[in-house]
Amino acid sequence: MTTAKPLRADAQRNRDALIAKAREVFAAGDFDLRFDDFAQLAGVGTGTLYRHFPTREALAEAVYREELTAMCDRTRDLRATLTADEALAAFLRGFVIHLHTHKGLARTLATLMVTRSGALAEGGQALGQAITDLLTAAVEDGSIRDDVGIGAVMMTLQGICSAFDHPGSQVDADGAVTLLLDGLRRRPA
Amino acid sequence: MTTAKPLRADAQRNRDALIAKAREVFAAGDFDLRFDDFAQLAGVGTGTLYRHFPTREALAEAVYREELTAMCDRTRDLRATLTADEALAAFLRGFVIHLHTHKGLARTLATLMVTRSGALAEGGQALGQAITDLLTAAVEDGSIRDDVGIGAVMMTLQGICSAFDHPGSQVDADGAVTLLLDGLRRRPA
DNA sequence: CTTGAAAATGGAGACGATCTCCGATTGTAG
DNA sequence: CTACAATCGGAGATCGTCTCCATTTTCAAG
Numbered sequence: 001m002t003t004a005k006p007l008r009a010d011a012q013r014n015r016d017a018l019i020a021k022a023r024e025v026f027a028a029g030d031f032d033l034r035f036d037d038f039a040q041l042a043g044v045g046t047g048t049l050y051r052h053f054p055t056r057e058a059l060a061e062a063v064y065r066e067e068l069t070a071m072c073d074r075t076r077d078l079r080a081t082l083t084a085d086e087a088l089a090a091f092l093r094g095f096v097i098h099l100h101t102h103k104g105l106a107r108t109l110a111t112l113m114v115t116r117s118g119a120l121a122e123g124g125q126a127l128g129q130a131i132t133d134l135l136t137a138a139v140e141d142g143s144i145r146d147d148v149g150i151g152a153v154m155m156t157l158q159g160i161c162s163a164f165d166h167p168g169s170q171v172d173a174d175g176a177v178t179l180l181l182d183g184l185r186r187r188p189a
Numbered sequence: 190m191t192t193a194k195p196l197r198a199d200a201q202r203n204r205d206a207l208i209a210k211a212r213e214v215f216a217a218g219d220f221d222l223r224f225d226d227f228a229q230l231a232g233v234g235t236g237t238l239y240r241h242f243p244t245r246e247a248l249a250e251a252v253y254r255e256e257l258t259a260m261c262d263r264t265r266d267l268r269a270t271l272t273a274d275e276a277l278a279a280f281l282r283g284f285v286i287h288l289h290t291h292k293g294l295a296r297t298l299a300t301l302m303v304t305r306s307g308a309l310a311e312g313g314q315a316l317g318q319a320i321t322d323l324l325t326a327a328v329e330d331g332s333i334r335d336d337v338g339i340g341a342v343m344m345t346l347q348g349i350c351s352a353f354d355h356p357g358s359q360v361d362a363d364g365a366v367t368l369l370l371d372g373l374r375r376r377p378a
Numbered sequence: 379c380t381t382g383a384a385a386a387t388g389g390a391g392a393c394g395a396t397c398t399c400c401g402a403t404t405g406t407a408g
Numbered sequence: 409c410t411a412c413a414a415t416c417g418g419a420g421a422t423c424g425t426c427t428c429c430a431t432t433t434t435c436a437a438g
Contacts, residue, residue, distance in 0.1 A: 008405060008414055018288060034395065045417030050397065151357060152364025159348020162303060168340060175341025183372030196384055197434060223424060234388025239426065387432065393411085396423080403416065408409105 015052050017042040023063050026104035045102055060108040061121040067105055068123035071098070075130040085143035087132050089181055095157075096173045106164035114156045128154070144184040156180050204241050206231040212252050215293035249297040250310040256294055257312035260287065264319040272331035277323050278370055284346075285357040285362045287352055295353035302347045317343070345369050 039049035078087035228238035242248040267276035
């Protein structure tokens with residue numbers, strides 16, 4: 001999967017330059033910049049841009065790849081320290097905070113989930129798996145209900161990501177997580 | 190608001206033809222048809238199309254206007270027959286079923302919520318208000334919690350609409366509603 | 379039934395974004 | 409150093425969106 005293909009020196013340089021500039025642009029909130037302009041800003045030709053990143057989403061995914069793996073790691077750390085349901089809660093709370101400080105990440109995840117292009121790009125795929133593992137563990141130790149599927153949870157998360165540019169989104173997103181966590185608790189009666 | 194502006198005979202005819210054709214196209218699942226082609230199919234010029242419907246969303250909203258008002262009416266009927274929380278539950282269950290038989294509606298609502306163009310087009314606005322009323326009533330009579338905002342619920346609904354083209358979405362959407370309703374229940378302890 | 383003015387039409391073409399193609403350039407193995 | 413392959417760059421093809429305005433249609437007043 002993680003095919004390590006040796007990249008020629010100049011190719012690597014250009015790729016890095018593109019990602020670096022794109023990160024700046026996203027950080028500035030300019031998500032809808034004309035795609036070709038990413039090339040110009042990075043000082044490469046449009047052909048080079050398209051060769052490295054066939055689509056806007058591919059570029060976004062590369063920019064946030066680090067963040068994505070960090071989140072995956074986080075799920076594992078939490079699993080090691082806390083009970084399954086605590087880990088789930090901690091992760092989701094952290095997820096919202098993380099999205100808040102990286103608006104571009106929210107948009108990227110939303111797009112990846114909607115297009116589900118080629119079954120989500122690699123990083124999105126990994127995060128999805130990590131969350132699935134968290135949920136599965138919590139179901140197995142009986143701390144959350146088992147009568148609703150993972151997909152239902154993912155839909156809610158997709159809502160959070162999609163709606164994250166609206167003003168006041170952080171409070172609402174946190175509320176949505178509260179509802180989700182309480183809804184997931186095993187029905188007492 | 191509902192400004193009744195008399196439309197010239199030919200204008201009305203063309204408008205209706207556009208909506209009718211668009212309804213067919215959406216029913217066939219072809220949501221991303223080239224916008225100009227809606228005009229060609231309806232036998233009018235592109236200028237006419239744009240005059241009546243400045244954007245793709247405006248056309249979609251017109252197509253589903255009936256559905257939208259029907260849903261608004263439904264919230265009121267349910268309020269008249271059931272308790273506030275029963276009405277909310279019944280509405281959301283019905284909502285999912287409705288989306289399932291009208292995939293185009295799901296996509297339209299998702300788009301309207303994302304763009305929130307001019308504070309949502311008229312129909313979407315009305316539906317949002319109707320849902321808000323349902324929630325408010327349930328909060329007021331104490332059947333659902335009051336410590337999370339309406340926005341949190343809307344986020345979840347946005348997720349349901351956004352994810353509705355994925356296969357197996359109906360089951361997942363129903364699960365998401367289950368989680369939402371249970372999450373909204375006043376915490377017992 | 380005119381008739382004149384306002385309303386509406388339609389479709390060619392301007393525009394802006396995406397993406398491709400290929401001759402020129404650069405890196406690297408031998 | 410040479411030759412070959414990998415990569416580059418950016419002009420321009422392509423495609424969807426939207427505008428503009430000369431022409432046609434409607435309609436109310438005479």
